[in-house]
Amino acid sequence: xxxxxxxxxxxxxxxxxxxxxxxxxxxxxxxxxxxxxxxxxxxxxxxxxxxxxxxxxxxxxxxxx
Numbered sequence: 001x002x003x004x005x006x007x008x009x010x011x012x013x014x015x016x017x018x019x020x021x022x023x024x025x026x027x028x029x030x031x032x033x034x035x036x037x038x039x040x041x042x043x044x045x046x047x048x049x050x051x052x053x054x055x056x057x058x059x060x061x062x063x064x065x
Contacts, residue, residue: 004064016056024049 002008027048031041 009060009064012060016053016060019056020049020053023052 024045028041028045031044032038036044
């Protein structure tokens with residue numbers, strides 16, 4: 001199967017989103033454990049999600065070239 005086929009790229013994108021979601025969940029849990037309020041923990045988890053997704057997509061872009 002061609003590594004640049006749409007099915008493989010969608011699967012890689014789904015895995016990247018799941019990894020970013022996991023990073024956000026861990027970030028939320030650690031922030032709450034540290035005593036942060038819910039809005040502050042959500043903000044931290046949003047930042048972690050964006051950073052992880054950006055990193056995953058950068059790696060996928062580099063690999064697919």
